Amino acid sequence: MPGVAGVGLSAGPAGTVPQVRFCSDTASSRLESAQLTLDEGPCRDASAARQPVLVSDLAAGSWRQRWPRFAPAALDAGVRAVFALPLHAGGVRHEGAVDLYRHTPGPLNSADQLAATTLTAAAAELLTLERHGLNLPRVFTDGWRGGRSEDLGPVTSPVASIAVPQVPGSVLLACWFGPTTLGPVREQIRALATGQGLRDDHSHRFVLAVHEAVINVVRHGGGHGQLLLWNRDGHLRCEISDHGPGMPTPEASSVHVPDPARAGWSGLQVIRRACTSLDITTDSSGTRLLLSQRLDQRPPT
Numbered sequence: 001m002p003g004v005a006g007v008g009l010s011a012g013p014a015g016t017v018p019q020v021r022f023c024s025d026t027a028s029s030r031l032e033s034a035q036l037t038l039d040e041g042p043c044r045d046a047s048a049a050r051q052p053v054l055v056s057d058l059a060a061g062s063w064r065q066r067w068p069r070f071a072p073a074a075l076d077a078g079v080r081a082v083f084a085l086p087l088h089a090g091g092v093r094h095e096g097a098v099d100l101y102r103h104t105p106g107p108l109n110s111a112d113q114l115a116a117t118t119l120t121a122a123a124a125e126l127l128t129l130e131r132h133g134l135n136l137p138r139v140f141t142d143g144w145r146g147g148r149s150e151d152l153g154p155v156t157s158p159v160a161s162i163a164v165p166q167v168p169g170s171v172l173l174a175c176w177f178g179p180t181t182l183g184p185v186r187e188q189i190r191a192l193a194t195g196q197g198l199r200d201d202h203s204h205r206f207v208l209a210v211h212e213a214v215i216n217v218v219r220h221g222g223g224h225g226q227l228l229l230w231n232r233d234g235h236l237r238c239e240i241s242d243h244g245p246g247m248p249t250p251e252a253s254s255v256h257v258p259d260p261a262r263a264g265w266s267g268l269q270v271i272r273r274a275c276t277s278l279d280i281t282t283d284s285s286g287t288r289l290l291l292s293q294r295l296d297q298r299p300p301t
Contacts, residue, residue, distance in 0.1 A: 001112045004100045007119070008032040010043050011087055011096035011127055018047060018096030030077040031099055034070055041070040042084035043097040050093070050285065053084045057105035080105045085120040087127060088285045092241075094127045121243055125226050128241075129171065172196070173229040179218050185227065186211045189238070192229060196236050197295045206293040209274035210238050212267040213289050217242040221287055234295050235276065241288040247280070 008028035010018035020036060023029035035041035042053040055063055058080055064071045074082065081102045087094040098120045100108075108116065172192050177185045190207045198206055210227075217225035221242030228239045271291060272278050279290040 001100070001115045003102060003106075003109055003112045004116070005102045006100070008099045008101075009096070009123060010036065010099070011094050011123075013131070014093045014095055016095055018043065021096075027077050027079060028099065028101060031074055031079060031082065031101060034073040034077075035099075038067075038069045038073065040067045041074075042067075042082050043099050046084035046086045046097040047088075047095050050086050050088050052086065053097075054107065055082045056107040058082060059105070074101075078103055081107075083108055083116065085116055087120065087124045092124070092128055092131075092281055092288055093285075094124060094131075098123055121226070125174075125228070125241070128239075129228065171228055171230045173227070175227050176224065177214055177217075177227060178224045182211070182214060182218065185214055189229065193236060193293075196231050198236060198293060202293065205274040206236065206238075206291075209271040209278075209291055209293075210240070212270045212274075213238075213240040213291065216267045217244070217287075220244060231295070235292040236295055238291045239288060240291075241286060243286040245286075246284050247282040247287050 006024045006028040007022075008020070008024065008031055009022040010032050011021050012018045018036070020029075020032040023032055031041075032043070035043045042055060046053040057063075058071055058074055079101045081104065083100045084097040085100075086097050098116070100116055173188060175181075175185060175188070186207060189210045190203065193203045193206050214225065214227065217223075217240060221244035225240055225242040230237055268278075268280075271289070275291045276294045277290075277292045281288045281290075
């Protein structure tokens with residue numbers, strides 16, 4: 001982001017006070033610390049309102065009145081513009097925000113706004129992995145803790161993804177998908193599901209469920225989304241999230257489950273029938289589907 005001088009991240013579980021997690025430089029460190037100490041600033045407001053707070057000129061009188069302690073501290077650190085984006089995506093809320101700053105006044109251009117939104121969504125996904133208590137892949141944690149984006153390593157084509165060794169409790173696959181990558185995502189899920197022990201009809205049903213979920217994201221959830229796959233407690237779990245408008249009544253699909261041979265059987269109904277379980281979290285920031293399939297398919301004795 002050429003128009004951004006630095007970035008900071010303060011985050012915590014919902015209902016807690018955000019803690020400083022990352023700072024790119026001294027100025028961003030001062031910004032994050034000031035908001036934590038003074039209990040005011042763009043990060044706090046963005047998190048509370050679940051809306052971006054975009055300040056093109058911190059020296060303007062209105063911002064000084066809004067943050068009588070933070071604004072002077074930020075200006076003293078050499079910050080003239082600051083932009084806070086809340087860590088709230090895919091129906092899951094984290095307290096805190098990504099803060100970006102610049103030394104000169106002026107708004108973010110459209111390219112930097114898109115990059116900032118993408119960065120914030122990625123940060124929210126990493127925080128969600130932590131919330132699940134998963135072992136993060138080394139490629140994630142090195143860059144996350146040290147701020148070295150090159151540690152994310154090369155991206156495989158045509159799906160932007162990271163596959164890791166099959167260690168229990170670890171993420172097996174993390175990928176970002178769109179309209180042109182539905183086929184490759186499906187094949188990756190098929191290969192990993194088979195490798196984890198799903199066979200025959202069980203593998204087919206799980207792959208079908210995941211495919212229906214990613215198609216729903218492309219058609220109704222903004223066109224792009226994130227997918228995480230892991231093995232835990234005897235279940236293969238897949239989480240698909242988007243940043244679309246959300247679903248008004250996701251539970252309605254469980255009221256009626258018609259014959260799958262009939263036309264009009266919705267994608268959610270396909271997923272419910274195909275998987276062991278389906279959990280849905282949704283609001284205006286997007287939707288998150290958590291699918292699971294039991295790996296031990298032997299009948300009970």
